[in-house]
Amino acid sequence: MQAPAAICLLAGPDHVYTLMNDKFFDFFGGDPNFIGKPIREAAPELVEQGFVDILDGVYKTREPFIGSDVPCLVTQIDGTVKQLYFDFVFQPSFDPMGKINGIMTVGSDVSEKFESRAKLQEALKARDEFLSIASHELKTPVTSLKLQLQMARRGVKPEENLSPSPAKLAKVFDISTKQIERLIVLIDDLLDVSRIEAGKLSLNREVVDISSLINEVVDRVGEQFLSAKCPIEVETGDSFTIYGDQFRIEQVVVNLLTNALKYGKGKPVRVSVKSLPEGIRISVHDFGLGIAKENHAMVFERFERAVSHNNISGLGLGLYITKQIVVAHGGQIHLESELGKGSTFYVDLPKTPPS
Amino acid sequence: MAKKIFIVEDDEAIRESLVELLETEGYEVFSAENGQDALEQLSSGTHLPALILLDLMMPIKDGYQFYEEKALNKKIADIPVVIMSADGDLKRKIEKLGISRYLKKPVDIEKVLSMVAEICN
Numbered sequence: 001m002q003a004p005a006a007i008c009l010l011a012g013p014d015h016v017y018t019l020m021n022d023k024f025f026d027f028f029g030g031d032p033n034f035i036g037k038p039i040r041e042a043a044p045e046l047v048e049q050g051f052v053d054i055l056d057g058v059y060k061t062r063e064p065f066i067g068s069d070v071p072c073l074v075t076q077i078d079g080t081v082k083q084l085y086f087d088f089v090f091q092p093s094f095d096p097m098g099k100i101n102g103i104m105t106v107g108s109d110v111s112e113k114f115e116s117r118a119k120l121q122e123a124l125k126a127r128d129e130f131l132s133i134a135s136h137e138l139k140t141p142v143t144s145l146k147l148q149l150q151m152a153r154r155g156v157k158p159e160e161n162l163s164p165s166p167a168k169l170a171k172v173f174d175i176s177t178k179q180i181e182r183l184i185v186l187i188d189d190l191l192d193v194s195r196i197e198a199g200k201l202s203l204n205r206e207v208v209d210i211s212s213l214i215n216e217v218v219d220r221v222g223e224q225f226l227s228a229k230c231p232i233e234v235e236t237g238d239s240f241t242i243y244g245d246q247f248r249i250e251q252v253v254v255n256l257l258t259n260a261l262k263y264g265k266g267k268p269v270r271v272s273v274k275s276l277p278e279g280i281r282i283s284v285h286d287f288g289l290g291i292a293k294e295n296h297a298m299v300f301e302r303f304e305r306a307v308s309h310n311n312i313s314g315l316g317l318g319l320y321i322t323k324q325i326v327v328a329h330g331g332q333i334h335l336e337s338e339l340g341k342g343s344t345f346y347v348d349l350p351k352t353p354p355s
Numbered sequence: 356m357a358k359k360i361f362i363v364e365d366d367e368a369i370r371e372s373l374v375e376l377l378e379t380e381g382y383e384v385f386s387a388e389n390g391q392d393a394l395e396q397l398s399s400g401t402h403l404p405a406l407i408l409l410d411l412m413m414p415i416k417d418g419y420q421f422y423e424e425k426a427l428n429k430k431i432a433d434i435p436v437v438i439m440s441a442d443g444d445l446k447r448k449i450e451k452l453g454i455s456r457y458l459k460k461p462v463d464i465e466k467v468l469s470m471v472a473e474i475c476n
Contacts, residue, residue, distance in 0.1 A: 136441050136442070141368075143461040146461040146463070147373065147376065147461075148372060
């Protein structure tokens with residue numbers, strides 16, 4: 001029967017290999033002639049990693065060493081080197097006179113536990129960052145709304161029959177409405193993410209004319225883009241129809257356009273649609289910041305963006321939601337981009353839903 | 356002469372509301388949309404503000420970076436700063452910087468006005 005831990009007995013101040021179990025041999029062995037050799041000679045890679053210094057310390061102080069999650073580069077039987085994590089105990093052994101005569105080392109491979117803990121910590125960090133971003137994003141329009149309403153209220157003096165001018169009030173209402181719209185977008189994104197996470201993103205399919213859908217979206221948001229000096233150029237050509245959820249596909253187009261506006265302010269945005277053998281392709285091209293190749297996959301992840309939150313507002317959910325909608329339609333999304341050279345997002349949607 | 360207040364805030368709607376609020380109260384107000392813009396305005400300006408209202412999360416140069424660079428510039432190091440932020444952990448974070456005055460977003464205009472008045476008068 002094989003002990004779950006890697007055990008080894010080292011004798012004397014030079015830590016001469018005296019006994020080891022198979023598990024130890026599997027991890028740190030390789031040379032069957034280990035036995036009888038001092039560790040410095042038999043396993044120089046352990047010297048480089050500081051283990052022999054620890055053994056020397058144990059021998060000198062007569063105190064055991066207990067280490068958790070100790071990283072260790074281990075040469076595998078096939079010669080490859082792998083980073084593993086161990087819980088170690090280096091226990092000194094004594095002769096009947098109480099003199100130290102060796103050290104027993106016991107190591108348990110905790111790499112899997114260590115890695116899953118590291119992943120969990122990463123996930124918790126991402127969640128905390130997201131909560132901080134979400135709090136900032138939600139409070140920004142609320143701050144503006146509160147300022148507007150409190151300032152208008154200060155101007156209302158019922159005892160003197162005074163109120164702000166109609167022009168002033170109109171401005172307050174307009175700004176407040178805009179802030180409420182900002183909040184609605186944020187809340188909708190948060191609700192969509194929780195729907196997606198619960199597997200409840202349902203589609204109400206109907207025949208959708210993608211060309212008219214794009215033209216309608218562009219008509220609706222065109223002014224906002226123009227005022228940001230980001231004119232939208234549309235190439236929709238013929239009518240392309242698919243069987244999909246009109247509202248959700250609109251959301252895909254709006255998200256991609258909004259993204260192009262955020263990252264490509266001051267430069268035009270091109271949106272086009274063309275036919276593919278199995279469906280249609282919507283492309284949204286901007287001439288903005290661009291995305292480095294190593295970040296291409298990341299931008300479709302939840303709470304992720306390729307640039308710091310401080311530089312770009314939003315929850316970092318837009319492309320994640322977009323991808324989930326596209327996938328729910330049986331489609332695919334990908335991008336072509338280079339840092340500093342703008343980005344093109346391609347959405348391929350099948351004409352009919354996958355069977 | 357009216358006291359000068361400097362607002363450093365990236366959100367246009369919040370920035371403009373605060374400018375309007377403080378101008379209505381008789382202050383002379385100028386503003387910047389990020390830390391970089393703020394430092395440039397302060398270095399080139401001759402008449403320095405009596406107080407800076409500083410947002411933290413801003414593009415290009417955030418409030419923390421602005422505050423650190425301001426502290427190194429003798430001309431502006433002593434101008435009092437009030438932080439405005441929505442950060443839930445704000446108190447602990449700014450105490451590390453040695454700042455004690457802050458306004459939590461969404462700010463209350465009476466609190467803004469009383470804090471500004473307390474520092475300026």
